[in-house]
Amino acid sequence: MKNVRIWFKKDRECRYISHLDLNRCMLRALHKSKIPIWYTEGFNRHPFATFPLPLSLGFRGENECMDVKLEDDNYSFEEIIIKLNKCLPKGIRVFNVTEPVMKAGKIAFADFTIRLTSDTANTTRIVSALKELLSRDTIELEKKSKKGMRTVDIKPGIKSFEIEEKFDFVSLHVILSAGSSDNINPNLLITALEKYCNIVCNAEITRNDLYNSDMELFR
Amino acid sequence: MISKDVEKLLLKVQKPGRYVGGEMNEVIKDKRNVDTRFAFCFPDTYEVGMSHLGMKILYSLFNSVDYIWCERVFAPWVDMEEEMIKHNIPLYALESGDPVSEFDFIGFTLQYELSYTNMLNMLKLSGVPIKSCDRTELKNIVVAGGPCTCNPEPIADFVDLFFIGEGEEVDLEVIDLFRDCRKNNCSKQEFLEKCAHIEGVYVPSLYEVEYNESGTIKSFTPKGDAPKVIHKRLMKNMDESYYPDNFVVPNIEIIHDRAVQEIFRGCIRGCRFCQAGFIYRPVREKSPETIDAQCHTLCENTGYDEVSLSSLSSSDYSQIVPLLDRLSNWSKDENISISLPSLRVDGFTDEIMDKIKTVRRSGLTFAPEAGSQRMRDVINKNVKEEELLNTCATAFEGGWNTVKLYFMIGLPTETLDDVAAIAKLGQAVVDTYYKCPTRKKGKSVRVTVSASSFVPKPFTPFQWEPQDTIDTIHNKQQHIKDSITTKKIQFNYHDADTSLLEAVFARGDRRLCKVLERACEKGFHFDGWNECFSLEKWIDIFEECGIDPAFYANRRRSFDEILPWDHIDYGVTKDYLITECKKAYESQTTPHCRLKCNNCGAAKYGEGVCFEKRKNLV
Numbered sequence: 001m002k003n004v005r006i007w008f009k010k011d012r013e014c015r016y017i018s019h020l021d022l023n024r025c026m027l028r029a030l031h032k033s034k035i036p037i038w039y040t041e042g043f044n045r046h047p048f049a050t051f052p053l054p055l056s057l058g059f060r061g062e063n064e065c066m067d068v069k070l071e072d073d074n075y076s077f078e079e080i081i082i083k084l085n086k087c088l089p090k091g092i093r094v095f096n097v098t099e100p101v102m103k104a105g106k107i108a109f110a111d112f113t114i115r116l117t118s119d120t121a122n123t124t125r126i127v128s129a130l131k132e133l134l135s136r137d138t139i140e141l142e143k144k145s146k147k148g149m150r151t152v153d154i155k156p157g158i159k160s161f162e163i164e165e166k167f168d169f170v171s172l173h174v175i176l177s178a179g180s181s182d183n184i185n186p187n188l189l190i191t192a193l194e195k196y197c198n199i200v201c202n203a204e205i206t207r208n209d210l211y212n213s214d215m216e217l218f219r
Numbered sequence: 220m221i222s223k224d225v226e227k228l229l230l231k232v233q234k235p236g237r238y239v240g241g242e243m244n245e246v247i248k249d250k251r252n253v254d255t256r257f258a259f260c261f262p263d264t265y266e267v268g269m270s271h272l273g274m275k276i277l278y279s280l281f282n283s284v285d286y287i288w289c290e291r292v293f294a295p296w297v298d299m300e301e302e303m304i305k306h307n308i309p310l311y312a313l314e315s316g317d318p319v320s321e322f323d324f325i326g327f328t329l330q331y332e333l334s335y336t337n338m339l340n341m342l343k344l345s346g347v348p349i350k351s352c353d354r355t356e357l358k359n360i361v362v363a364g365g366p367c368t369c370n371p372e373p374i375a376d377f378v379d380l381f382f383i384g385e386g387e388e389v390d391l392e393v394i395d396l397f398r399d400c401r402k403n404n405c406s407k408q409e410f411l412e413k414c415a416h417i418e419g420v421y422v423p424s425l426y427e428v429e430y431n432e433s434g435t436i437k438s439f440t441p442k443g444d445a446p447k448v449i450h451k452r453l454m455k456n457m458d459e460s461y462y463p464d465n466f467v468v469p470n471i472e473i474i475h476d477r478a479v480q481e482i483f484r485g486c487i488r489g490c491r492f493c494q495a496g497f498i499y500r501p502v503r504e505k506s507p508e509t510i511d512a513q514c515h516t517l518c519e520n521t522g523y524d525e526v527s528l529s530s531l532s533s534s535d536y537s538q539i540v541p542l543l544d545r546l547s548n549w550s551k552d553e554n555i556s557i558s559l560p561s562l563r564v565d566g567f568t569d570e571i572m573d574k575i576k577t578v579r580r581s582g583l584t585f586a587p588e589a590g591s592q593r594m595r596d597v598i599n600k601n602v603k604e605e606e607l608l609n610t611c612a613t614a615f616e617g618g619w620n621t622v623k624l625y626f627m628i629g630l631p632t633e634t635l636d637d638v639a640a641i642a643k644l645g646q647a648v649v650d651t652y653y654k655c656p657t658r659k660k661g662k663s664v665r666v667t668v669s670a671s672s673f674v675p676k677p678f679t680p681f682q683w684e685p686q687d688t689i690d691t692i693h694n695k696q697q698h699i700k701d702s703i704t705t706k707k708i709q710f711n712y713h714d715a716d717t718s719l720l721e722a723v724f725a726r727g728d729r730r731l732c733k734v735l736e737r738a739c740e741k742g743f744h745f746d747g748w749n750e751c752f753s754l755e756k757w758i759d760i761f762e763e764c765g766i767d768p769a770f771y772a773n774r775r776r777s778f779d780e781i782l783p784w785d786h787i788d789y790g791v792t793k794d795y796l797i798t799e800c801k802k803a804y805e806s807q808t809t810p811h812c813r814l815k816c817n818n819c820g821a822a823k824y825g826e827g828v829c830f831e832k833r834k835n836l837v
Contacts, residue, residue, distance in 0.1 A: 013241025017470045032522025058230045089243050
């Protein structure tokens with residue numbers, strides 16, 4: 001039995017499916033592909049797969065991954081890519097299979113590219129608003145939690161950012177805390193932009209890469 | 220294909236995966252290479268429509284023809300509809316993203332009377348005139364099929380032509396005629412007149428209806444040479460009938476998220492309230508070989524790990540045990556489970572239970588339909604209380620401890636005692652559990668009793684019956700509630716308000732078209748969903764149009780009245796239905812088709828159970 005990490009892109013129509021639906025889609029593809037994956041032994045047997053860090057609905061994912069157990073240690077990784085892609089919708093494309101180097105719990109940061117447009121503000125205005133927002137000492141937002149609403153400061157979770165003004169949109173590149181403990185959803189930045197700068201933006205969000213706490217690429 | 224305009228809306232609505240397509244096995248064609256485009260519209264949400272087998276069959280069938288491109292269209296949920304209207308985006312088909320108004324055919328499948336408003340709303344959202352007479356060109360031909368079309372009259376003003384019966388062959392004949400007519404520059408009127416001569420096609424605009432002062436129908440007359448009677452179409456040989464080897468596999472979870480394998484059409488039983496039991500006669504089975512092969516291919520191609528064997532009454536399949544054996548040859552090794560819905564109380568044998576035990580153990584559901592034996596005889600259910608209790612005992616011994624029981628209230632001749640018997644039967648099932656020696660100690664039983672309200676339907680022996688008024692139904696619901704004395708029984712009941720509307724449209728005539736037209740203008744939609752349905756609003760429209768819903772729902776019709784659907788022939792004769800109705804009043808049962816032929820009329824098709832050798836004759 002060998003642990004393998006399957007790397008894929010989530011794009012096009014598949015951006016609009018939830019993590020739960022992605023999970024179902026993947027299990028069905030694994031089942032259909034007949035790759036020798038380890039199945040759970042319970043009453044409802046199904047291929048066993050885990051996702052190191054789920055992606056929010058609506059986001060594009062450039063380097064997403066899923067962990068499975070391979071029953072045949074010598075099974076070709078190339079074969080997995082070919083077979084799985086035949087069983088997946090076009091919006092999900094597997095491009096690599098590796099042996100995991102880091103445990104899922106090591107994920108500490110994720111970087112995102114956010115394409116911002118607004119019906120009410122031009123790009124110059126968005127850029128200045130972003131600069132103003134991101135230079136604040138605290139960015140406090142109301143967040144729903146199990147104990148009701150509470151205020152969180154997302155500022156410490158923003159590791160770095162870069163703003164680029166393009167012809168008809170603004171591109172924000174940002175590295176945020178990620179993982180099971182201090183996860184910052186980039187949508188919060190859009191909410192903050194509205195709260196602090198009064199700009200309603202449309203955001204097209206892409207998650208590019210995941211990192212560990214030393215900013216090494218998650219592998 | 221999602222357009223940029225639609226993409227902007229997607230993150231503002233719930234479940235955007237409904238509106239994007241892009242699933243495994245969707246059919247994408249180059250529109251330059253096809254000459255006929257068919258928008259297959261399901262008048263409900265994506266999750267409901269994608270679960271429907273008929274749509275899967277016809278989608279694959281149409282797309283197997285190279286000059287046709289059939290695409291899927293579903294009713295956008297209210298949040299998406301609002302956004303689409305706000306941003307001026309017309310209803311579009313999932314595959315190409317093209318507006319529905321660009322399609323040659325706009326086809327609807329009508330499964331449920333309360334989806335009529337969705338059909339009209341979808342036309343409205345497409346920017347296509349809802350009335351047939353306002354669509355004058357030979358394009359946007361609005362067609363409809365499905366069980367509701369056995370009484371097409373309430374929607375006669377909107378639909379250009381109806382498919383009566385099973386669609387596999389007749390749909391393609393109509394499409395071919397359309398292509399011919401287009402080539403020869405025929406008008407829409409000429410096309411429709413020619414269509415009326417294809418067996419199984421009903422063109423409502425070619426008929427005239429006159430009414431008596433009492434409101435009943437005086438006459439129904441064809442214009443020109445349209446046929447007097449429209450005969451249903453049916454597939455004679457199920458083994459040779461088209462069946463898809465692939466389904467579009469949704470990316471989001473739908474209601475029935477599994478492969479579905481049809482095993483036979485029709486039903487031998489003839490329960491007197493059940494429309495499906497009459498309009499799909501005669502029973503025609505697929506052979507175990509065909510089912511096995513089709514099932515296996517479907518699982519391979521879709522990747523589903525569950526396949527459900529579909530029919531009106533699975534345990535009535537004549538070779539059910541050999542079939543299950545055959546399927547288990549591969550299903551187990553491939554981690555695929557087989558599920559058998561629609562099991563009859565008397566069909567749940569030890570043997571079948573063992574075979575489906577490998578399947579995930581969800582609850583068991585049975586439909587005794589009525590509480591007292593007298594009532595079950597009236598509806599010809601042919602199930603004894605003892606059989607139900609034995610079956611439940613078998614299930615409890617097999618480890619189940621939840622059972623769902625379906626009942627109907629408001630059946631013809633029903634009294635409050637019959638209604639109380641529903642609670643008693645539930646109690647008897649609870650008692651059976653505690654008598655079961657092998658039950659797990661400390662584990663309780665849960666019996667769910669669901670009561671829906673009876674809706675009299677066309678082409679059943681009860682088609683002349685009045686529906687109980689809403690007050691009577693409420694009384695009966697309360698009476699069951701009061702008669703239940705244990706917490707082990709959970710009682711659910713169906714909203715009486717929607718049942719009334721269902722009854723009006725099920726047996727309505729053409730005068731209801733203006734009611735629906737008005738409802739569409741007022742923006743009615745999703746009337747089958749509690750969050751959208753309001754009887755008060757409907758009553759307002761009925762009043763506005765001068766129509767009394769009780770005339771359609773709560774009036775007893777006489778056997779010699781001309782019924783709105785009398786010009787349609789589903790094989791079963793009116794005389795037979797009258798005989799059955801009279802037998803019901805005398806609580807007399809009728810044996811099922813395999814025991815005895817009762818001469819219902821369906822034998823004229825020359826196929827199916829009518830020509831099987833009966834065991835007792837050998």
